[in-house]
Amino acid sequence: MIKVLLVDDEGWNRELVRTFGTWEAFGMEIVGESEGGNEALRLAGVLEPDIVITDMRMPGTDGVMLMNALHNEYPEMKVIVISGYDDFKYAQSALRYGAVDYLLKPIDPAELNAVLDKCRKELEEAAAEHEQYRLDIDVSWSLASHKQLMKAHFNELNVESVHAVLGNITEELKLGSVQSPGMLRQAASEMLLLLKELQRGNGLEDVHLKTEIPGAVLTAPESLECWLRELYTESLEQLIGQRRFKNKLNLEDVRQYICGHYAEAVTLEGLSRVFFVSKEYLSKVFKLEYGINVTDYILRLRMDKAKQWLESGNIPIKTVAELAGYEDVGYFYRVFKKHFGVAPGEMRKQAEGLKMSNPEG
The missing domain is CATH 3.40.50.2300 (Response regulator)
Structure with a gap:
């Protein structure tokens, strides 16, 4: 009331x-x-x-x-x-x-009731706007983990897994207390933005992406899934065609790809799918070229980046872990200490001590 x-x-x-x-x-x-x-x-x-x-x-x-x-x-x-x-x-x-x-x-009773009705409408509109804002936050939160998986599967050109992620998003949206066009539009917009980001990251900037969201798509989560599946599949097919056209494996391309995606779930299996070669072949020629296997190269890159962030500023260690590709902070601590011989916090203290002893350095 x-x-x-x-x-x-x-x-x-x-x-x-x-x-x-x-x-x-x-x-x-x-x-x-x-x-x-x-x-x-x-x-x-x-x-x-x-x-x-x-x-x-x-x-x-x-x-x-x-x-x-x-x-x-x-x-x-x-x-x-x-x-x-x-x-x-x-x-x-x-x-x-x-x-x-x-x-x-x-x-005048008519004037009084007219202004009461005006107040009612304004209050209802304000409540609706507030609910829409809250709903947007909830949708963003529910999509967050799915978007991380989508990045990894898309970059690995894993079409089946991309479809599976879209199916999981549909199931989660169906569990929501409110299945409104506004909620579905929010989900559609976020997944479109992610697809644009994935296209750009994989050199598909020139590929046209349909940004108009048809009204029929907003009638049910299943309709949204079908529409997104079509868009993501189309982009994946174009990327797969582009990669296959290159034919010959360029190890510098592999290394650059790792440098651009090290914070994601980059694996030897995923890389072999991206560059259309076997895991065994990729592992062998990469080590011959760089003197280190793929897994160790990814680990070293992550650790070097984490060390730079720890020494250069006041970024929270949890954030450093996430930036380096580790969702489990405890696991990040163990890997970091094994790699450098000191814990992340201790390395930060050492760096701060050096700055204090050499303020002009």
Whole structure:
């Protein structure tokens, strides 16, 4: 229910407002009444009304002072002013402090109910906007882990796994408490943005991506999945064709790919799929060229990057772990200590000590 507080020093005026308002029809309820501004301000804090209907001329704290206080402390509250004085200055004050409307006594029931209906609509719109914002955050959160998997599978050209991720997203969206077009549009937009990022990262910048989201796609999670599956599959087919066209394995391309994707789930198997060679062949020729196997090269790259971030600033160790491709911070600690012989925190302390002893270095 929409809560309403009545403020007027004359009881019979409050009675008229109670009588003329079609409260139930608007989903409203009068939760309190006050004879003056001071008491009204106290009740506003206790009852938290959505609408305050107030007279302007009252002893003590008048309507202008009350509206000023409400405007500063509770800016979301709707205020309707009712006054027996056709005073332009009072009307100016009412508008200055955000009054929804300024009504003159004697109260016209039609005018009162019209402004109540206006308040109802504004409150419902504000609530809908708030719900949409909350929903967007929830959708983003639920997509986060799926997007990480999607990156790895797309970069490995694993079509089946990409389809599986889209199916899992559909199941999660179906479990949501609200399956609205707004929720589906948010999911569609985020997955489109991810696809654009994946295209750019794989040299497909020139490939046209349909950014218009058809209305039919927003009718159900299954419809969204079919549409996204078509887009992702089309991009993957283009990327696979591009890679196959190159034919000959270029180890520098492999190394550059690792440098650009080391923070993701890069594996020997995934690389072999990306460059259309066997795992055994890739492992053999990579070690012959660089004197280190693929797995150790990825590990060394991650550790070197982590060391740079630890020594260069105040990035939290958890964030350093994530940037280096480790979701499990505990595992990152163990790998880092095994690689360097010291824990991440100890290395940071050592770096800070060197800076203090050599401030000009």
